[in-house]
Amino acid sequence: MRTHQLVLSWIEDQLSAGRLAVGGRLPAERTLAEQLKVSRTSVREAIRILEAMGVVRAGVGSGPESGTVVISDPTSALGSALRLHVATQHLPVADIVETRVLLESWAAAKAPRDAPELADAAALLEAMDVPEGLSVRDFLALDVRFHLALANAAGNTVVSAMMGSLREAIQGYAAELTANLPDWETTASRLRTEHHAILAAVRNGDGGRAAELVAAHIGGFYKEAGLGSDATEPARP
Template sequence: MRTHQVVLAHIEEDLASGRIRVGDRLPGERALAEQLGVSRPSVREAIKILEALGVIRTATGSGPEAGATVVADPAAGLGAALRLHVATDHVPVRDVVDLRLLVEGAAVRDAAARPTTDGLDQASALLDAMDVPGLDAPRFLDLDGAFHVTLAGMSGNVLHAAVLAGIGGAVREYIGEGAARAADWPTLAGRLRAEHRAILHAVRDGRADDAEAMVRRHIEDFHRDTASDQR
């Protein structure tokens, strides 16, 4: 085991046992190095990994906010990991579509079971922005992605939104290519607007079955109608 992994294993054990909790500060770099018998650079490497994973937040200085504090943000870590793997360009578009079907289907079902006013208002505002006359396709698709992530965030499951944010680049790429291939983009955009409204209404009304069926059909139909030789 590499020395920085010793530090990671120690902190993981402390978190699992409850000796360290969210909001607590980790021991200082020197204290950890002496306690574990490792070098300070090894501790720094472990801290950087934990921060990238969304487990801690670091701040410089000497005040009460300085040092490494446990924050436990799984969305940050999972999203970053997914983005990196998708960026390798070895993830087929069909796999991305299938993941969306699973995650978004479950997310809107849960969102419909307990819709929140803030989430509904935010989603509605995004749809209003998509109705602006003369909106170009790239901006439309950016708002489209934000709408889907917002719906997922309403589910109450932090991993739903994390997964969608993580594959956001891959989703944006394939829907952008699909939109560019569309024979009649304005008509397609109009259809997408109507489908978005219907999904949001189903969530607002608590119609979980309808919301899930609609979002799955929405994702599948766009891929079917715009796919070419995508992987």
């Protein structure tokens, strides 16, 4: 095992045992190096890896913001990894679309009708309903936030983290695919209508209908844009 991996393994053990928790601080670099009998360079390398993974935040200097603090941001590492693999074409866009359908239709089926996140979703729809001055980029940014709000409404932290990690990838390839649409304004109008129908179904407590609408909504956009994905079957409640 490389020496920086020893540091990572120790920190993982500390987290698992509850001796480290979110908001807690790691020992000072020198202290940790002496305790584990590794070089400070190895400790520094391990901390850089943990920062990239969204597990810690390293501060410098002195005061309340100094030191290496345990945080929890799983979407950071997942999002970076997904974007890189999409760029290398090891994760086909069609597969990501299918994953979206699975996650989002399940979330729509499970979301409680009174989930507070639904108010956020409604506010985002209001912003999308004012087309004047709303660029394609702005619309897609609001669209992604709307879908994230629906996913978060289900209350499953893993699903929320996975959807959050897909956020930039979804917005990026959706923007590219809009160039294939025959009439963006017509498509945008249809998407708005579908958004409202999805939200209404969730608020009415009709999870099965909401799941079907989400699957048709996602699959329909990508088929219209020429992706040809058949991933339109909703998850059943």
